Amino acid sequence: MSLGIGAPPSSIGRGVRRIAMATVAVAMLVLGLKYVAYALTGSVALFSDALESVVNVVAGLVALWAVHVSYIPADNDHPFGHHKAEYFSAVLEGVLIVLAALLILREAWFAYLEPRTLEAPALGMAINGVATLINAAWATFLIRKGRELRSPALNADGRHIMTDVVTSVGVLAGLLLAIATGWSILDPALAALVALNILREGFKVVTNSLSGLLDQAIEPSEAEEMRQIISAHADGALEVHDVKTRAAGRATFIEFHLVVPGKMTVADSHCICDRIEDALQARFEDARVIIHVEPEEEAKQTGVPVL
Known part of the structure; x- marks a missing residue:
C-alpha cells in the first residue's frame, strides 16, 4: 500500500484568507451604499437589494471562519484534515439566502397593500448602480479564485454576489420603468421577483x-483524466479496479486497487x-492517493487493463 499526503502550501491558505477578509470589507461597503440608496428613495425594491447585502456580510464572515478552519493541518482527531468546513459555510450561506428572500417577500407584501411614492x-x-458595479467586479474575481484554489466557500460567495448583481440590474431597470409609467405597484412586484x-x-x-458533504465523486471528465494518468504511469502493472474518488474542498x-504480477517484488x-x-x-492539487497492491493470483475482480 502506498499513501501520498501533500499539505497545501501555507501561502495558498494565507491567500484564500486574505480574499475572504477582503470579501467582508467589500460586502460592508456595498451594504452601506445600498442602504443609503434605500433611505433616499424609500423603495422596497432597493430595500430588498440592501437586505441581500446584509446576507453577504454575514456569509462573508462565516466564509472567513470556514476558510481558516479548512486550512488547519490534519490532527489525531481529524486525520483527513478539515477541508469540509467550507461546505458547512456554503450550506449556512444558502440558509441565510432563503431567510433574506422570505423577509423581502414580507416587505413586498406590505408595500403592495400600501403603495409608496419614491423620493x-x-x-x-445612481448610488445603487455604483454598488452594483463594485459587486460585479468582486463576484467575477471570487468565482475565478474559488475555482482556481478549489475553495467551495469562495465559489459560493462569488455565485451569491453575482446573483445579487443580476437582481440589482433588474431592480434598477424596473424602477426606471416605474418612474416612466408612474405605476407604483412595480416597486413591490420587483421586490417579490428579487x-x-x-x-x-x-x-x-x-x-x-450538500453534495460535497455527502462525498460526491469527482467530475466525470476529471475521472477520465485520472484513469488515463494511472494507465500512462503504471508500466509493469496488469490492471486497476475498484476505483473510488471523492472531493472535499480543494x-x-x-x-484504487492495482494488480501486479505475483512474482513482482x-x-x-x-x-x-x-x-x-x-x-x-x-x-490534482492536494491529492490524497491510496493504492492497494494485489498479486494477480488473488485479484478478486476484473478491472481496467493497464495499457
Whole structure:
C-alpha cells in the first residue's frame, strides 16, 4: 500500500484568507451604499437589494471562519484534515439566502397593500448602480479564485454576489420603468421577483454544498483524466479496479486497487505506486492517493487493463 499526503502550501491558505477578509470589507461597503440608496428613495425594491447585502456580510464572515478552519493541518482527531468546513459555510450561506428572500417577500407584501411614492429616485438609483458595479467586479474575481484554489466557500460567495448583481440590474431597470409609467405597484412586484430569484440561488447553493458533504465523486471528465494518468504511469502493472474518488474542498481523495504480477517484488510494486502518485498529485492539487497492491493470483475482480 502506498499513501501520498501533500499539505497545501501555507501561502495558498494565507491567500484564500486574505480574499475572504477582503470579501467582508467589500460586502460592508456595498451594504452601506445600498442602504443609503434605500433611505433616499424609500423603495422596497432597493430595500430588498440592501437586505441581500446584509446576507453577504454575514456569509462573508462565516466564509472567513470556514476558510481558516479548512486550512488547519490534519490532527489525531481529524486525520483527513478539515477541508469540509467550507461546505458547512456554503450550506449556512444558502440558509441565510432563503431567510433574506422570505423577509423581502414580507416587505413586498406590505408595500403592495400600501403603495409608496419614491423620493429622489435618480440619486438613489445612481448610488445603487455604483454598488452594483463594485459587486460585479468582486463576484467575477471570487468565482475565478474559488475555482482556481478549489475553495467551495469562495465559489459560493462569488455565485451569491453575482446573483445579487443580476437582481440589482433588474431592480434598477424596473424602477426606471416605474418612474416612466408612474405605476407604483412595480416597486413591490420587483421586490417579490428579487426574492424568488434569491430563493432559487439559495436552493442551488445548499444542494451543491450538500453534495460535497455527502462525498460526491469527482467530475466525470476529471475521472477520465485520472484513469488515463494511472494507465500512462503504471508500466509493469496488469490492471486497476475498484476505483473510488471523492472531493472535499480543494482536496481530492483517490483510492484504487492495482494488480501486479505475483512474482513482482515489493520494491518494484512500490516504485510503480510512487510514479502513479507523483503524476496524480501533479495534476490534482492536494491529492490524497491510496493504492492497494494485489498479486494477480488473488485479484478478486476484473478491472481496467493497464495499457
